[in-house]
Amino acid sequence: MTRIAQHAKKVSASIPTIRRLPSYLQVVKRHMMEGHDVISGTVIAEELELEAIQVRKDLAVTGIVGKPRVGYPVDDLISAIERFLNWDSNFKAVIVGAGNLGSALMGYAELRDHGLNLVAAFDLSENRIGPRANGPTVYPIDQMGEKVRSLKAELAILTVPSPVAQDACDILVDAGIRQIWNFTNVRLRVPEDVLVLREDLSSGFAVLTVLRNVGGQL
Amino acid sequence: MTRIAQHAKKVSASIPTIRRLPSYLQVVKRHMMEGHDVISGTVIAEELELEAIQVRKDLAVTGIVGKPRVGYPVDDLISAIERFLNWDSNFKAVIVGAGNLGSALMGYAELRDHGLNLVAAFDLSENRIGPRANGPTVYPIDQMGEKVRSLKAELAILTVPSPVAQDACDILVDAGIRQIWNFTNVRLRVPEDVLVLREDLSSGFAVLTVLRNVGGQL
Incomplete structure (x- = not known):
């Protein structure tokens, strides 16, 4: 494992369940905007091409219980998912x-x-340093350790070139970062108490290339 | 479902299995570069923090069979994974x-x-049109239908702003595209024979926010 x-076991939800919750939230919010007060697990399942039993099982981790033959009140359901995801905090x-x-x-x-609050960005290149209109100020990478500490950042999103990924990671961990969202293709070496989530585009691409020749109507 | x-059922592999294969390939290639001729399922499993039985089951979909107590010849294993993923073609x-x-x-x-061969890109903004040093030429979006047809593109990678996603999708489908890799947060409406794979960053973010307060050593 x-x-x-x-870690996911500690919150009594599997990683696949956690990964599906944002899509449920999106569907429920859309139904609310369309003026609905309640939504059934079956409706969510149909929109997302999932099994209704799967949807109900997933939603149960948030603590919400639907009414048989009626469904979930949309406002309660939205709050429950957002609370479970910690999406109501900073x-x-x-x-x-x-x-x-x-x-x-x-x-x-x-x-x-x-709730993602980007408090700073860092780069090696001189010409990327400075304030941004649509994002945080970009600082030189040699100020990273100090800034991360003083700003009390919890999460680092790693989008550097692969050859410098481990070095950047080491500085971040030293500065107190305990979660890293890794967009590089490097498997980072970190202490036991640091969580790394790797976002690997190759795995999505693999699904496309494998299914490439399958085609046709189902 | x-x-x-x-569609994945037609190739006798589940989506999670297909998604894991690229990480196996990466591990095996690294072992080959380090001079190893064979690799065991257990070694791959340890590197990726998976169960060995899972790794052996996943690799079986490629048709390769390991030798008990020895493992897989690395060159055969690399070819088998790449062939299964269609990563040896264009x-x-x-x-x-x-x-x-x-x-x-x-x-x-x-x-x-x-094997991803980017034959063209498209954009609405005048100032993004033209050739690129590190990528394909960017054409105005009103040439998209015609270019997609003449270049015989099979896959479209959709990275437009969400409000124009469905319009772009409709043009692409009309022009013969049968696979869409959707990076927008829109659920696209497509004919039955078009496959859409949505890449949703919110689902990775959800894993991080849920596990945020779990922390600590395992």
Whole structure:
């Protein structure tokens, strides 16, 4: 079992369940905007092409209980999911690497709406240093340890080139970072109490290439 | 079951299995570079913090069989995974939306190494149109339908702002695109024979925010 899966056990939810919750939240919010007061697990399941039993099992981790043949009150359901995800609080983070990918993440309004508070960014390149219109100020990387400490950042989003990923990681961990969202293709070496979530685009690409020749109507 | 999961059944592999194969490939390639001729399922499992039985089950979908107490010949294993993933062939794709995220994907060498052949990009903004040093030429979006047809692109990578995602999708489907890698937060409406894989950063973020307060040693 991966370290992250072991941690997930402590909150009594599997990683796949946690990963599905944001899509449920999106569906429920849309139904609320369309004027609905209640939503059934079956409706959510149909919209997301999942099994209704799966949806109900996943939603149960948030503590909410639906009414048989009626469903969930949308406002209660939204609060329950957001509370479970900790999306109603403020999560201080830094971006390390202010290139295209780092800049794309700075502009990602959805993450900001869910509590991501980008307090600083860092880069090696002189010409990327300075304030940004749509993101945090970019500081030179040699100020990183000090800034991370003084700003009390909890999460680092790592979007540097792979060859410098481990060095950046070491500085971040020394400065007190305990969660790293790793967009590089490096497997980082970290102490036991640091959680690394790797975001690997190759795995999505693999799904596309494997299914490439399957095609046709189902 | 989602449409994509139903398609995965046709290749006798689940989506989670397909998603894990790229990380196995990376581990095996590193072992080959370090001079090893064989690798065991247990070694792969330890490096990726998975169960050995899971790794052996996943690798079986590629048709390879390991030798008990010895493992897999690394060169055979690499070929088997790459063949299963179709990573030994050429996959013509276009990028729709040449902003930060689109530009980041253009520069993603790993995808190129695995057969992704970016034949064109498209954007609405005048100042993004033209040739790129590290990627395909960016064309005005009103040439998209025609270019996609003449270049015979199979895959479209959608990195446009959400409000224009469905419009872009409709043009792409009309032009013959049958796979869409959707980086927007829109659930696209497509005909039955079009596969959409949505890449949702919120689901990774959810894992981090849920595990935020768990912390500590395991």
